[in-house]
Amino acid sequence: MKKIMFYINTIHKGGAERVMINLADYFSRQGYKTILVTSFRDTGEYTVPNAVKRITLEEHEIKQSKLKRNITRIKKLRKFCKDEKPDILVSFMVEPNFRAILATWGLPVKNLISVRNDPNKEYAGRVGHIVGKYLLPFADGCVFQTKEAKNWFPKRLQKKSRIIYNSVKEDFYHVERHPVPGEIVTCGRLEEQKNHALLIAAFSKVVERYPEARLKIYGEGSLCGKLQKQIDALGLHEKAFLMGATNHVEKVLETADVFVLSSDFEGMPNALMEAMAAGVPCISTDCPCGGPRELFGDELKMQLIPTDEDALAAKMAETIQLPVTGKMLLGSKMKDRAAQFTPAVVNQSWREYVECLS
Missing domain, CATH: 3.40.50.2000 (Glycogen Phosphorylase B;)
Incomplete structure (x- = not known):
């Protein structure tokens, strides 16, 4: 039985959040040991299926500078990866994606990231460009939703990626x-x-x-x-x-x-x-x-x-x-x-x- 860990900032109402909940439910029903990690708990969250283990990096969102917040969450995520020993870590959205790559660096954990929106918006600016063009290609795999989004990224990432649509109930x-x-x-x-x-x-x-x-x-x-x-x-x-x-x-x-x-x-x-x-x-x-x-x-x-x-x-x-x-x-x-x-x-x-x- 393989173990899969999902990571996203929150699971309050939203399209990407709903997709991740549905995927966690699906993999748990397929016999995977399934864990869902969020950065913090929020109001109006989707219900986590009983078979999915829920972990949160922070019980309540901690207000810190952007740099300190990311360092703190990367460290906590890395600790959970060491403790839980998943075979693969699946992340959605901008910050969880680069945190997942850095948190699993040197660990025997594959990381699968997913780009869920227009990269021209999500990875805008100098820092965003560096993350999108130079850091994300270190991921073991990536799920895109459109060809246009896929083509924004370096060939190195495109070659090991897939285009998978969202599912509809x-x-x-x-x-x-x-x-x-x-x-x-x-x-x-x-x-x-x-x-x-x-x-x-x-x-x-x-x-x-x-x-x-x-x-x-x-x-x-x-x-x-x-x-x-x-x-x-x-x-x-x-x-x-x-x-x-x-x-x-x-x-x-x-x-x-x-x-x-x-x-x-x-x-x-x-x-x-x-x-x-x-x-x-x-x-x-x-x-x-x-x-x-x-x-x-x-x-x-x-x-x-x-x-x-x-x-x-x-x-x-x-x-x-x-x-x-x-x-x-x-x-x-x-x-x-x-x-x-x-x-x-x-x-x-x-x-x-x-x-x-x-």
């Missing part, structure tokens, strides 16, 4: 659709990256032609107040709604007529993948690092638009006015594309790669 493939005409939905944190301001501005143009249209934005974040002011200023308070967070996205997708992703950049957007799996007609910005473009493929590339208000408004209006049969066909094509990221397909890819490395 089976529940989303079995959503019973009862779409409400004109109901436009999006899900995502209310932060700059998601560019909900663009979506709201574009929607204001859509309702001029289709007064029955409604926009529902699910998620929480620091821009809630600012986005509500934008909605009010555009006179959309009865047509556009900030719905808050939801733990039942599959229910949201039952009535969605159209799903829109308006992000400035993404890794592999879970919300878009879930909507595709449910068979919802989707629209997305063609944002770096190429996730939506890979998800849609050539067959659905007409649903990609530039990060532009007029282009988004035109595509939303075009999709809304499709006849019912046209929307059903588009949704069916979305679901067909989603077959490549079922849990069975994705989990098997991870297991094959982990066993190849360890």
Whole structure:
């Protein structure tokens, strides 16, 4: 029986965090001794499966300088690696990735890192460039989500890497659709990256032609107040709604007529993948690092638009006015594309790669 250790900063609500929890659960069910390490405990955490051992470097987040914080956590992570003796350490995100490499240096522990977002953003600046171009290639392996992200890194890392998509829960493939005409939905944190301001501005143009249209934005974040002011200023308070967070996205997708992703950049957007799996007609910005473009493929590339208000408004209006049969066909094509990221397909890819490395 092999032992696998996963490491991420926190497991509060988020796409990468959910993926890691699901992977830890999968490997534990496959007979691996499985450990999940976080940097600290946080509020709103995902539930850790009973079969997965939970370890945290800090019970509560310790406030230190960035340099001291990283040194402290690297030392603690290295100690846990020595004590637990995993065969492989899997890490997600920027800081956990370079900590994992340094913590396992000289130990008989393989390290498998994963880049979860646009490297132009995650590894920006001089220090980020050094980490991405010179330190990360020392990893034993790396999982990327898109070809564009993979191509950012040196050939040395690319040669020992794999591209593996996120998986989508089976529940989303079995959503019973009862779409409400004109109901436009999006899900995502209310932060700059998601560019909900663009979506709201574009929607204001859509309702001029289709007064029955409604926009529902699910998620929480620091821009809630600012986005509500934008909605009010555009006179959309009865047509556009900030719905808050939801733990039942599959229910949201039952009535969605159209799903829109308006992000400035993404890794592999879970919300878009879930909507595709449910068979919802989707629209997305063609944002770096190429996730939506890979998800849609050539067959659905007409649903990609530039990060532009007029282009988004035109595509939303075009999709809304499709006849019912046209929307059903588009949704069916979305679901067909989603077959490549079922849990069975994705989990098997991870297991094959982990066993190849360890």
